[in-house]
Amino acid sequence: MNKLKVGLISFAHGHANSYFESLRRMPEAEIIGIADEKHSRVEAVTERYGVPYFPDYRDLLATDADAVVICSENVHHARLTIEAARAKKHVLCEKPLGITAPEMEAMIAACRENGVQLMTAFPCRYLPAVADAKAAIDRGDIGEVVAIKGTNRGSNPGGWFTDRTLSGGGAVLDHTVHVMDLMNWMLGSAATEVYAYAGSRFGAGDIDDAGLVHVKFASGVFAVIDTSWSRPRAFPTWGDVTMEIVGTKGVITVDAFAQKNEAYSDVDGKASWSYWGDDMDELMIRDFVLALLSGRPVPVTGEDGLKSAAVALAAYESAKRGQPVSL
Template identity: 40%
Template sequence: MTKVGVLSFAHVHAGRYASLLHGMEGVEVLTSDPDVELAGPGEVRGRALADQLGVAYADTYEELFAWGPDAVVVATENARHRQLVELAASHGADVLCEKPLATSLEDGEAIIRACGEAGVRLCVAYPMRFSPAYAQLRKVVHSGIAGTTLSVAGANNGQLPIGARRWFGDPELAGGGALMDHTVHIADLLDDLFGEDVRVVEVYAQTNNLMYVDEVTSDTAGLVTVTYDNGAVATIDCSWSQPAHHPTRGELQLQLVGEKATVEMDAFGQVVLGFDDKRRSGVLIPWGTDLDTAMLRAFIFSEGSGGIRVADGEAGLRSLKVALAGYESVRTGQPVPVS
């Protein structure tokens, strides 16, 4: 039996991770969320959320680590990842850290250093890697059918997340806004797709907050252009543009243009679309692969398929660098080189 702790319910995905782990054969889960006073108005956290989910709960992180977890999922606010990852590493537990890895290069490097010195595994929660659509695109590109990649157009659009967790609208806690939240997913897919021999050269970005100016101070939409040393240029449309009444929280698509062919993917394309006449509204019913489950299993049991592996700490740092360079570009109005 593998013991897995969930540290904090701050992130919108934390409760789902806890539920999935609770129902996973061969896994025993314990949760802890002692910082409930930091929750926004009306947010259910702490023991109350654990009781709703039907999962075991520890009042303190100390109590959770005394239980002896083999691994933990760190799901606190983005700016607080470092302290919990370092705590987990000091107790010899493998770590799956929510994305982005951190909100600063200093914290990201410290997280990697702490896990390396402790000899524990560090992974970053990028479930989009486990999309069947991405796996097929990756297979086609690696086969050479599309030829050399010339450009990639990516879009990651979601709902304004402050309705579920207010801290997403705080640039200090979140590390930014939509650019930080959504750029890193596509940056990670391209990092995996291109492989270790291809690196980012420079990033140019623009952002705005035209949609929710009265609700948050952070950016809520942006366009990021990333140039790679293999000659490819990627654009990433990152926004919180989905209306609250949309049937899904978000969408992620890629269109890759090669010398010989164009390849497209929709990460959430496994759906049945329809219309509910009684409710006078659209209906969207998902089916197929549960990406969070696939990621968690790959982290705990190393069951990644088709060559897909859960993102490691170094990959998390590389995607973080793209987002940080994007914000520096917004500040200066110039392309920013990435080392």
């Protein structure tokens, strides 16, 4: 069997653990190494599974890897992606794709110029409820879409996420991009205007942990996203992804993580959710690997990542000015 040789660069973002497990279970993929300047972040994984460890990511890029998965702090996405492209490696990059529009454009250009593909990690497209909603919209089940209300409300992740020098932004950047990508995907229309609020309301300090992002699309659709770290530590899980899609002939309500069991524990002292639905990370990783092996375009592009992150960046500008910002 022809296998895709994959390396992972940085486990700074927690999604790296899930992506590693998904790759490990795929017969079509071979993990050839993990690079991270902090050995402690990956030591347990490399020792348990005998995966080669690279203190310097450039040594991993010098191997015969076909592709790399980048889960570094946000500010390093552009540099790592551009260097990987120059080493002729395909790239799956964690969201947000970058922290400025020029650097994301440079990432896309570098991959194009070096004949490799760039995919943005947007696993929410693979959630069953989301995929079903997209299919219903495409069939015209609710007529023409008029408005969308979305949420991506999570817990404060702490660590480097609250350090602007590493993250590039707080909750608005972290949580706008997922639901914005779903809206872009479902509507097939460009965002033209953004009006937003961003602030600190839940104890994150000097970085935004709350936001409301209003978006106008070229098609005439209006949308709003609650993009916040508003969930307390006692909440059963990290957060949510919901959408209410209003059409001229009906409404679709999406609760992306509704496939769950609720458990109540005196030991834990709180409720917990045990998700039994399809693994969105595994489905996304599989699509990435199989697309590259078959020579097909990756399903979620760098351009997709740029379009979603551009809205988040415009939201910060709007919040600063106190008025709408055109895209």
